[in-house]
Amino acid sequence: MSAYTVSRLALDAGVSVHIVRDYLLRGLLRPVAYTTGGYGLFDDTALQRLRFVRAAFEAGIGLDALARLCRALDAADGDGASAQLAVLRQLVERRREALASLEMQLASLEMQLAAMPTEPAQHAESLP
Numbered sequence: 001m002s003a004y005t006v007s008r009l010a011l012d013a014g015v016s017v018h019i020v021r022d023y024l025l026r027g028l029l030r031p032v033a034y035t036t037g038g039y040g041l042f043d044d045t046a047l048q049r050l051r052f053v054r055a056a057f058e059a060g061i062g063l064d065a066l067a068r069l070c071r072a073l074d075a076a077d078g079d080g081a082s083a084q085l086a087v088l089r090q091l092v093e094r095r096r097e098a099l100a101s102l103e104m105q106l107a108s109l110e111m112q113l114a115a116m117p118t119e120p121a122q123h124a125e126s127l128p
Contacts, residue, residue: 003033004042013050020050026063028053028070060095061088 004012009029010020023029024040029050031040053066065087072080 002044002047004047005039006042009042009047009050012047013054015050015054019054023050023053023063027067027074028063030074056088059092061091065091 006020006024007017010017013020020029024031029042029046032043032046033041035041049070053063053070056066057063065084069081069084069088072084
């Protein structure tokens with residue numbers, strides 16, 4: 001088992017120490033042990049969770065929803081964790097639908113752009 005400090009956990013996950021500390025305060029992460037000086041130590045599971053939380057957050061999932069899942073996992077509440085996973089899946093599906101709609105709008109804009117004159121002078125000549 002690897003033991004990570006906050007700074008090492010942040011480095012290995014590719015995030016800032018501030019993000020790790022924020023996630024600790026929100027209950028998204030928790031130390032598995034403490035040094036004699038009172039510093040939290042984390043394991044490989046914490047690193048995996050940090051990477052998951054960050055990826056989910058960057059995909060548009062809110063930290064509150066992720067915290068509810070993490071709390072259920074930490075409490076070994078299988079029913080609660082399953083319910084929170086179902087909520088996250090719904091959020092992901094809504095995000096996919098929104099991205100699909102955006103993709104169609106971008107394609108429409110590209111078609112409009114393709115129909116535009118490429119030189120400013122041509123565009124000016126077509127104005128009344």
